[in-house]
Amino acid sequence: MSRFLKFTLVAGITISATATAVWPGEYGLGREALPEEIAAWDVKIMPDGRGLPEGSGDVWTGDEVFAEHCAACHGDFAEGIGNWPKLAGGQGTLDHKDPLKTVGSYWPHLSTVWDYVNRSMPFGNAQSLTPDDVYAITAYILYSNNLVDDDFVLSHENFAEFEMPNADGFIVDDRAVTEYAIWHGEPCMENCKDSVEITMRAAVLDVTPDEEGTETEAAAPAEPEPVEAAAVEIAPEPASAPDPELVAAGEKVFRKCKACHQVGEGAKNRVGPQLNDVMGRAAGAVDGFKYSSALEGMAADGLVWDQENLAAFLANPRGFMKETRMAFAGLRSDEDIAAITAYLSTFGE
Amino acid sequence: MSKLFKGKPTSRRAFLRGSVAAAAGVVTASAAQAGTPDPLITDVQPWATGLGDGVDASPYGLPIEYESDVVRRNVEWLTADTISSINFTPIHALDGTITPQGCAFERHHSGAIDLRKEDYRLMINGLVDRPLVFTYADLERFPRENHVYFCECAANTGMEWAGAQLNGAQFTHGMIHNMEYTGVPLRTLLEEAGLDVAGDLKDKWVYVEGADASSNGRSIPMGKALGDCLVAFKANGEALRKEHGYPVRLVVPGWEGNMWVKWIRRIEVTDGPVESREETSKYTDTLADGTSRKWTWVMDAKSVITSPSPQAPITHGKGPLVITGLAWSGHGAITRVDVSKDGGKTWETARLAKEGEAKALTRFYLDTTWDGEEMLLQSRAMDDTGYIQPTKAQLREVRGENSIYHNNCIQTWWVRPNGEAENVEVS
Incomplete structure (x- = not known):
């Protein structure tokens, strides 16, 4: 009973706190966001560079910062390690059989690089970089893609001038014209083709994960405990x-x-x-x-x-x-x- | 996604061994039916004598151990790491249309985070009359709605562009789930903040972002934001699972799953798209000539036969057979599904379990008789816009093989006389 009373008391306080913040909205719910709060969360950068903080970074500083924070996954030269994203190279491959999509070959806006590095990187330690670090890393990624010289300095002042190589490589979804108009109407139900041949089989490639892991679990659901006990004994x-x-x-x-x-x-x-x-x-x-x-x-x-x-x-x-x-x-x-x-x-x- | 066609050395699939064992079991049971009394009936079984579990044996129940193979599965070679990765819903083993949360596919960019309701805040800012902050409790005080919607990753079936690759409906089509969401229309929250200052709404956008380290963010045109988007906090009647964005996620019906921002923390009204990483470098579709489509948000009509399929072979021999599968469209409701047993030469119309619902999964059945001969099974969906699900050849003709996303081609399963099925491509 006492727990219940405590709970209602807390709830009561919450209600009165909310009740003081009445807004002209239909429901009067929520409270006004404070400028400090908006500044803390609204860090997005628009394609024209709006939202960028003041700062700058050069390629050589970027090389060092990149080595420290990024190279473990993206490689010293932004070439990518293993399955981690490759950030450099691939220009001219977008119409190839296996295109290499990197910042240099694919990304249409430089703002996206700054924005993503700033808010989402490094992986596992996001939002830890200073604006100057982010400018430097961005400059280094451009350098890795042979898009700037080694004396390049990127700053909030020259940012908007930079045009990415694939900026014009995108069209707005045109499926309504190129696809929907064609794949429409009454479909064929009989004699739709003369012959049917198998042209490719998944078993030939054999890249499907085995399900043996789950079978083992199903066969021996109570096994893990003894194993742990054994490990403790060995200590x-x-x-x-x-x-x-x-x-x-x-x-x-x-x-x-x-x-x-x-x-x-x-x-x-x-x-x-x-x-x-x-x-x-x-x-x-x-x-x-x-x-x-x-x-x-x-x-x-x-x-x-x-x-x-x-x-x-x-x-x-x-x-x-x-x-x-x-x-x-x-x-x-x-x-x-x-x-x-x-x-x-x-x-x- | 770039690592197509790199695999492990050949080994026989475990589930095929499983199916052979299952088939043997069926044979024995059939023999029992033929003359010998079935001891499962004539002998008193332990479960008919002793007692079962009491209530509370499992205060939150999980499936019985015999169903332990009905789980999400990952394709390790697809991504560098499970923290930023995807797994697949076991659609081959489910029926009906609602996906249980516990086996609904997951896709994280920085891992599934722990975020308590008490620590949850949702900000609305940008071109609004009053920038606002809501708590979770605030959200529960707005009028709310219930809707069933599918959520499909744009990359579902993306590994199949260049050829038949993954052997199982779970892996080819399992980046999808379908749940009943409870939430507040995004429109209600935007109107609460006021859109007068935004002026003409036609060219305005809403940028939504998550609270996790990736702060995955997407730009949504205002028309959609004021349409059917939901700020959801319940799925299938209970709280969202952590892996699906607990406590609050965005639901963007019919549009690619990446836009359904999990742990949604901020909604900003902007005068243009942000062109964030997930809407430029990813989730754009490269065509054969090297140009790429952007803003390909809608998931077109699609279907797949879930059983029989490589992970769900036929184990009962010839005779009555239920062919079943799922169909869906991001444009509206499924109106019809046709099934072919001969790789697309002839088609028959399947039975919809119930009338298709807009932007939700529809279950179809073809109740048929199997003659024990091989089949090349296909399904073909149609939606209420008159769109017909294309073949892979038709898709390739328009797009080439490098699109990665939005592969809604007709799928083929090659079922052999022994009941095993395989993912194949046909002419």
Whole structure:
């Protein structure tokens, strides 16, 4: 009963707060958005450059900022790593069998680059760049596409002058004329073609995912628990097995890392090495992963990923290892670091 | 999407092994029917003697374990990472038209975020008389509506442009779901903020963006925004799932799924399109000559046979057979679906489970008799604008093979005498 009373009390306060903000709208709901709030959320850039903050950035600064924040996925030269987007190249390929659509070959507006980098990048650390960083990265992407020289400086003042190579490459949806007008009327029901031959089969390509994973699960629904128990037994000090709450918190923190690192059964090297059994492991020891020379140097000096080193690395990757290729800015909170090391410690080989 | 035709080494599909086992089971059961009494009937079974679960065994129920294969599936090689990726609804295993939220496809750009109702804010700004901020509780105080709509990713069937590639209706056509939404018309919210200052609305746009790190944003012409768009907070009667934008998403009926912004946090009235990343570098359709169509928002009429299909082979031998599938159109209601068993030489009109609803999935059935011979199954949808779903050859003739998006071609399943089915292309 007391909980119910408390709830209604809170609800009562909310109602009175809303009631004070009456607007001439039909329902008088909501409240006026404050200028600071609009400024915080309304960061979109229009194609003509409206919305750009003051600032500037040159190609060489862009090269550095790009290497730090973007190259882990997009490559040092914006050429793209693996399946991550390629940002440079591809000009003249749009009418080819397999066109390469990049900023240089495809994007019609430069505003889109600035807007997207500013609001949505870097992946996993969005909205962390300064306007000057964004100008510099944008300038560097143009340079990577051979669209500007290496002395180019992009700023809010010259932004609108820049025309993208494929600016005229788009037409407004014309399906009404080119398609709807044709695919219309009474369809054929009999003798619609003389012969039917199979011209292509999906089984020949065989790129469909197997469904064996789910079959295994269905066959042995109660299996995972014993496996975890075994992992705990193997740990050298069962008494200090990680706190399950901390591990759960660490799993959430690990989302920041998942774009580049895998853990668990079947973990593979991606942009970063797989992290099974990382706790207590010698640095640079994962087979088949190409480490930075910075990491290889420290590994040669005997770096081991114990609790202390890993915590120091995660708190400030570049402070701990100058010129590491890991583009991650670091974890600000000690709790997050404790949680993630606890989480990683649950993954054996 | 650029990684077409790169795959794994050949291995026999697990579901085909499954189907063979299932067929064997059917044979045994049939034998029992022929003379031997069926022990499932003559013996007292444990479930007929003991007791089942009590209420509350599962306060929020999940499907029984025997249905554990009816799940969303991902095609790993399509994207770099599951955080910015898509998976597929198991349409081959569903019936009716409503997609359960738990197996409705997901598409995220920066992962599915945790956003509490209490932390939710929706801003309306730009060319409005009064920029406003709403809480979740505010939204619940506006008059609301219920509508069933399909949501289809523009890239659904996008891997099939260059040829038959993925072997299963889930993978070729599973970037779709169909739910009953509860929400407030976008028009109501825009009018609450006031559009007088916007002047002539004909050339005005509404830019919508999400609260997640990608802040996926799209420009919608004012006509559509004041039309049937819904700011929705319930689907199929319950709260939206996290992966579908909890607590609030935009519903843009009949238009490509990317515009259905999840975790919607801001609605801005603008004097032109923003030309954001998702409406320039993505979700534009490149034609054979290298020019690209933009603003291709509407999802044209389309259909697919969900069973039999590669993941749902025929396991009962010849005789009565139910051929079933789904049809939909972003322009309006489905009026008719035809089915061909011979790759498009002859067609017969299927039965619609009920009259087609505008911009919602329609279920069709062809109740037929299978002679045990091979079939090349196709379905062809028509909508109330008179549009007829085209063949892949017709689409290619107009667009080439590089469009990625908006592939609404007629699909062919090759069903063999053993009941197995395969995704094929025919002349």
